Amino acid sequence: MKCPYCAFTQDRVVDSRESKEADSIRRRRECERCNKRFTTYERIDEIPYMVVKKDGRRERFDRQKVLGGLLQACQKRSISSAQLERIVDEVETFIVDSPERERLTTEVGELIMDRLKNIDTVAYIRFASVYRDFKDVREFKAELEELLGGAKKHPEDPRKLLKPTPRNA
Structure with a gap:
């Protein structure tokens, strides 16, 4: 969490409490650089994908x-x-x-x-x-x-692709 006073990203949670409606959590945090305290709220992300x-x-x-x-x-x-x-x-x-x-x-x-x-x-x-x-x-x-990469519509007759073999006499 980014500190609202000095923008440092390291803090520690001092206190956590559930809200009265039980739909969020309130956290008191203390910045590890400037030692000022601030409050954040966590809520469930309810908007569906x-x-x-x-x-x-x-x-x-x-x-x-x-x-x-x-x-x-x-x-x-x-x-x-x-x-x-x-x-x-x-x-x-x-x-x-x-x-x-x-x-x-x-x-x-x-x-x-x-x-x-x-x-x-x-x-x-x-x-x-x-x-x-x-x-x-x-x-x-x-x-x-x-x-197939635009293969031919009508391939050649496979028999034509065979090489003729010499006949034994």
Whole structure:
């Protein structure tokens, strides 16, 4: 805590008391540099972190909902729970670090897809298909082609790639 008199950041708590309403704690502090005393109050941070949906609705950020979506996309894939937890931690940090206490779900979804793309492309495609709400196979195919780096639409016949072998006489 910064001293209001000398701006020094080291102090000690002299006394702590709960408020009458029991919704905050009053602390008397003493600066270790100038020895002046000052009062601080601690309150619970009650404003929830929010996500703004595509249709404009606001919803509380739900860590379990993000983890549930990831678990669905990563089903039967060799992705550890520690990797999934790391992604959820990054998403939570991303939302908590927002100065407005809210983020767009499009930003959250892109962050998740970016992380999944580097871990497992199948899980990435599964997540993207739900998140981006593909309307038909063409949209799905376009996403796959982008993932594969614009691979050819119709690869050559694999039989043509084989070298002819000389026949034994």
